[in-house]
Amino acid sequence: MEPIKHIGIREGMKVSKLVEGMRDIGFGASKIGKISEIVLEMFKDKECKVFLGVAGAMVPAGMRNILMDLLGEVDVFVTTGANLTHDLIESLGEKHYKGSEKQDDSELNKMGIDRIYNVFMKKEVYHHLESFFEKNWEEFENCNNIKEFLWKIGELTGKGILGKCWEKKIPVFCPAIADSGIGLMVWGRLAEGKKIKIDAFDDMKEIIDLAWTAEKRGIIYVGGGVPKNFIQQALQFSKGADYGIQITTDHPESGGSSGALLKEGISWGKMKKQGKYANVICDATIALPLVLGYIKDKIKED
Amino acid sequence: MEPIKHIGIREGMKVSKLVEGMRDIGFGASKIGKISEIVLEMFKDKECKVFLGVAGAMVPAGMRNILMDLLGEVDVFVTTGANLTHDLIESLGEKHYKGSEKQDDSELNKMGIDRIYNVFMKKEVYHHLESFFEKNWEEFENCNNIKEFLWKIGELTGKGILGKCWEKKIPVFCPAIADSGIGLMVWGRLAEGKKIKIDAFDDMKEIIDLAWTAEKRGIIYVGGGVPKNFIQQALQFSKGADYGIQITTDHPESGGSSGALLKEGISWGKMKKQGKYANVICDATIALPLVLGYIKDKIKED
C-alpha cells in the first residue's frame, strides 16, 4: 500500500505539479490525477485512436481554446449542436458574457439577453447566424451527411473548433444537429423553400469504421449525453476501448448513460476488461483546465 | 403565510392523498406536490397542447406503462433512441431484468448480458431487432423523416409506446435516432447496400408548427437531454410555455441544458414570465409514479 502524501502548495507552483500532487492523495483529487495520466498515456500511444465526446455548453462557458487544444491530439470529435452553434457565433465575431444565475430572467429577456446559467449571450447573434447561412446556403446544398455539413461551416469560417476540424480533417459528428441554433438556421431556409439533403444515419458508417479499424481506442467524455452514447455505440463494433476517462457531474444511480461509470461498458463489450479507465465527478470547467495543464507540461517528456 | 402541515401517513392511504400531503410540507416533497398539480392543470386545460420530453433509460427501468399512460394525455412526444429501442425490444417479446450495479461487468459480458445500472438485458435481443428490420425493411424505404420512420415501427408492431403513438397519431420525435440500437439496425441494412432516405432536419418543421399554432403550451421534462432541448427550441417560436414541470437529477450549476431550471427559459422567451412551472430534483422512477398516482385520482374530478 502506498501512503497518502499530503499535498503541499508552494509559491509559484505549476499546474502540472499540482496535478501530480493530486494523484498521490484521495477522494476526487486522486481522480483528477488519474484521468490526467490516462489522457497523457492515450495521447502518447501512437497506436491509439482518440475519440472525444463533449456535451454541455462548454463553448459559452469559456472552454473553446481548451477544446481546440484537445483537437490537436484527438482523432474523432462528437459534440452537441449547441457547442457548435456557439463556436460558430464566436467565429462570426460575436461574444459570450460573464453573467449571473441570480439575474431576473424576465429582465434579461427584455434586455435581449439569453442566459446559460451564469453566462449571457445577446439575442442579436441570431442575425449573424441568419446572414451566414443565407449568404452561404448554396455551399451546403451538396453536403450529404452531418459531418460534411459541419466541415463546410469550418471551411467557410476558417476559425474556431469547426475551422480546426476542417483544416486538420478531424471527423466531427453531431447526431442531434437539428436540436441546435444551427438546426434552426437550416429550418429557416427550409421554410423559405430552399433544399438540403442531410441523411440522419449516414455518419454512422464512418464512426463505426473508425472504431473498427483502430489498433487501439481511447475515449474522453466530457458531460455524457448523445456525444458519449454515440461513441460508446461505435465501440460496440470494436474490441472495446483501451483507455477511457469521463468528466461529468452526473451520478450512476439515476440510470442514464451520462452518469454511467465507464466500467458498465465492459458488460456491453464497449470497454476492455483490462482497459485503463477512470471517472471523475467534477464540473468540466474546473477539471479540464487541470488535465490540460498536466498534458501541456508532460506531453513533450519521454 | 400558510403553515406547514406535518404529513400524516395512515393505513391504506392512497397515493393521491400522499401527494396532497406532500404539497403542504417543504423541501423536495412540496415540489412533488407542486409538479403534480401543474401536470393536472395542463391536462385539464383544453386549450393546452402538452409536449412530453423523456430522456434516460425509462423503458428498461420499468416506466413503459407509465409513459403509455401519459401518452393518453399528451400531444407531442420527444424521446431518446434508447427508450424507443428498448420499447421495440419489449414489443418484439423480449424483456429486461432486475439486476445489480454491483455485479462484475466482465462476468456479465461473458454471460451475454448488457447492464444498465441495476437493470440487465440479454444480448440476444439484437437478433430479434435484426429480424424485425430485415423482414420489414421495404416498409421503411418510403419514410422521409424520423417521425414517419418511428410511426412505421409502431404500425408494424401495434404495441408499446410506438404502437400507441401510431394508433393515436401522436407526433413522436427523436432527433438523435442514429444514436441508438434502432440506429444500429439501420446502419446494418445500409452496410448491406440497402437504402433509406431519412432527413436529419425535416421533423423541425412539424414540431415548430405544433408549438407555434397551439393556444397554450405545457411541457413535461423527464431527464433533460436532447428531448428537453428539442422542445425548448421549438418553444422559442411561440409565445412561450404556459405550464411546465421538470423531473431530473441534474443540477443547474454545471451549466448544461438538462439541469437548467425552467425559469432560465424565460430569458430565451421559451417560458412565459407568468407561466406556472416547477422543478424537482428526483429520480424519475420515484417521482413519475407519484405524479401519475395523483393524476389518475384527480383527472376525473371537476
Place this chain on the structure above:
Amino acid sequence: MEPIKHIGIREGMKVSKLVEGMRDIGFGASKIGKISEIVLEMFKDKECKVFLGVAGAMVPAGMRNILMDLLGEVDVFVTTGANLTHDLIESLGEKHYKGSEKQDDSELNKMGIDRIYNVFMKKEVYHHLESFFEKNWEEFENCNNIKEFLWKIGELTGKGILGKCWEKKIPVFCPAIADSGIGLMVWGRLAEGKKIKIDAFDDMKEIIDLAWTAEKRGIIYVGGGVPKNFIQQALQFSKGADYGIQITTDHPESGGSSGALLKEGISWGKMKKQGKYANVICDATIALPLVLGYIKDKIKED
C-alpha cells in the same frame, strides 16, 4: 433472473401497492422498494434493536409526525440539535410556514423571518424558547448528560418528538447539542451566571452498551451527519448491524461519512458482511413517506 414488471398506476392505488410495484422495477424506485422491505423486516424481528439517526431539518420540513410514528418502532434515536429545537418550537405552540427559496433574504430578514430553503420561521419563536428555559431552568440543573437533558424537555412539554422519547423511555442522543437553538438557550442562561453540568462524553457509555448488548442491530439513517456517525461508531463495539438502510442526497465520492455507502461499514466491522442493507439517493421528504406508507399497511400482516 427476474423480469422487470413495468409499474402500473391505478385509480385509488394505495401507497403500499405503489412501493411493492417500485420493488419490481429498476433504478431509484427499486431502492425505495428494497429499503421499505428491509425496514419492515427489522421492525418485525423481535430480536432486533433499531437505531434511528436523523440529520437534516426534517421537523421544519413537515416530517414531525412521520418521525413520531417511527419512534413507535425504534429503540434508539440520534438526531441533530436543529431537529430537536424545531420540535420544541412546535411543542411550545409555534409553527413553521411554507415559503420559497426564491424569496429575497434581506426582505425576509426585515420581516423577521428565518429561511430554511423553502420553509419559513418567525424569529419570534426565540422568545418562546427563552421563556421556556427561563421558567424551567432549575429542572435542568440536575441533568448529567445530554440524554437526561433532552428527556427533561420532553417531560416538561409532554409533546412532540421529545415528549414521545420521554414517555416511551427511548434513549435520545444529540452529541452536538451545543450546535443548535437549544444550545443557544443554555448559553443564554450561562451568560446570566446560571449553572449546568452536562458532560460531553457521558452518553457514549449508554449508546455503546445498547449496541453491544443487542441480539441483533438494525439501522435507519436519514441524511448522514453526526447522527449516522455516532451510531456507526457505537456499532464498532458490536458484531455489526444485521439490517441497515440509508436515505440521503449525498454521494460516496466526496468521501464524507454522510454519503458513504453502508457496505463501507463492513470494512470497519460496523456492518455484518451478510447483513441486509440498501441505500437510496433521494430527498428524505419524498422517500420517508413512501417507506412509512408501506410499513403501515404491512406491519400487521403475518
Place this chain on the structure above:
Amino acid sequence: MEPIKHIGIREGMKVSKLVEGMRDIGFGASKIGKISEIVLEMFKDKECKVFLGVAGAMVPAGMRNILMDLLGEVDVFVTTGANLTHDLIESLGEKHYKGSEKQDDSELNKMGIDRIYNVFMKKEVYHHLESFFEKNWEEFENCNNIKEFLWKIGELTGKGILGKCWEKKIPVFCPAIADSGIGLMVWGRLAEGKKIKIDAFDDMKEIIDLAWTAEKRGIIYVGGGVPKNFIQQALQFSKGADYGIQITTDHPESGGSSGALLKEGISWGKMKKQGKYANVICDATIALPLVLGYIKDKIKED
C-alpha cells in the same frame, strides 16, 4: 457586460494564473475564481477575523498540509472529531494509504483495514491512540471544555493541526467530539473508571464572544455539517459576516444546512446583505488546492 475570455493553458502555467483564468469564464470555474478572490480579500483585511469550518474526512484524504497552511491565516477553527482523530493518528507516526472504493469490504476487514472511500487506514492505529491517551490521561483531567482538551492534545504531540492550534493559540472547537475516535478513547478511559469533566456547552461562550467582538468577520466553509452550523450560529450574535465562501458537494434543495447557499444566512442575520460571498459545488480536495495556490502567489502582492 464583461466578455468571457476563453481560458488558455500554457506550458509551465502557474496555479495562480490558472485560477485567474477561471475567474474570467463561466460555470463552476468562475466560482473557483471568485472564492479565491474573496478568501484573499478576507486574509488581507486586517480588521477581519476569519472563521474556518471543515467537515468531511479532509485529513485522511491528504489535505492536512493545506489545512495547516490555512491555519496560518485564520483566527478560529471548527472541525469534526474525525479530522482531529486522523490528525492525531498522523502525529503519532501512523499513515493513511491510497486505496480504492472498488475493493471488497469484507476482504479489507479481514486484512485489518478500514476504508474511507478510496483511502485506507490500518486498524492498528487504534493501539497508538490507546497508548497515547493511557500515558497522558492525567494531563486531560483538568480540561474544562473541548477546546482545552484539544489544545492539550496539540501541546502533547507538538505536531500537526492540533499542534499548530496550540502553538499559535488558535481557538479550535469541535462540538461533536464524542462522535469520533478521540471520543472513543475517552469512553475507554471512562469505562476503566477514570474521570474527566468536559462541559458540552462551555465552548459556546468563547466562539460567540469571538464573533461578537470582531470588527469584521470572514467565513470559510469546507463541507458543511456541524462545523459550518456552529460558526453560523455564533454569527447570529454579530452584525453578520462580511466575507464568506463555501466549498461543498451538497445542494440546497434537500434543505440541510450543509448545502444551504450562504445567502440564506442573510435572512437569519448571519450574513450581511452587502457581504461578499460565493459558493462552489466542488469536491474540496480539488477546490482547496486551487484556492491555496492562488493565495500563496497573491498574498504577498500589494
